């Protein structure tokens with residue numbers, strides 16, 4: 001069986017096999033986001049035909065182009081840095097914004113959700129990795145936000161949990177420590193903000209590290225390359 005088509009992309013059969021394989025390794029309670037950024041609608045349809053319903057995109061323009069031409073029961077997760085001037089545009093399409101990386105963005109999402117008559121579900125992005133460039137709250141900033149119950153002023157946003165990334169390294173001990181730090185942050189928030197409802201998602205783990213993320217308590221893994229192959233940027 002050929003894995004690649006003439007354009008060098010994974011075939012529908014390969015994509016389906018990858019989905020089935022990954023799902024077979026996920027424990028109960030862990031969901032799969034198929035990260036489809038930079039992959040065409042045909043690749044997404046191959047995963048959809050294999051039963052996948054949650055897809056992740058990282059750019060507003062790409063999401064708003066793809067969502068209308070793909071099935072209605074796809075649940076799109078936004079996983080990239082979101083500019084405030086793109087919030088309104090993606091809002092009708094997304095079921096979860098995983099990458100809320102500042103309070104300013106969160107407050108803008110809340111205001112626009114209110115104006116649009118929606119409740120937007122979000123995750124807070126926490127930054128623990130060694131890389132300087134990644135967006136997100138530090139664990140301390142996040143704990144401060146919840147300790148001071150600043151979420152109580154939100155009227156049209158439901159904070160469903162947190163999202164994070166481990167350092168991009170071969171050093172397994174570092175990756176494990178990063179996932180542990182993300183999960184510890186989640187646990188602390190639940191302790192210091194009693195009454196916070198529906199805060200139960202820990203989104204962590206990508207193609208290279210999702211089994212490790214699961215062993216540290218991930219409930220949502222975001223896998224792109226291991227499903228669709230390498231992206232051509």
Ligand SMILES: *Cc1c(COP(=O)(O)O)cnc(C)c1O
Nearest residue numbers: 035058079206207222223224225
């Ligand atoms: C691209 C991306 C992924 C998927 O990465 P792979 O290594 O291709 O699995 C997961 N999470 C985020 C936030 C991403 O931007």
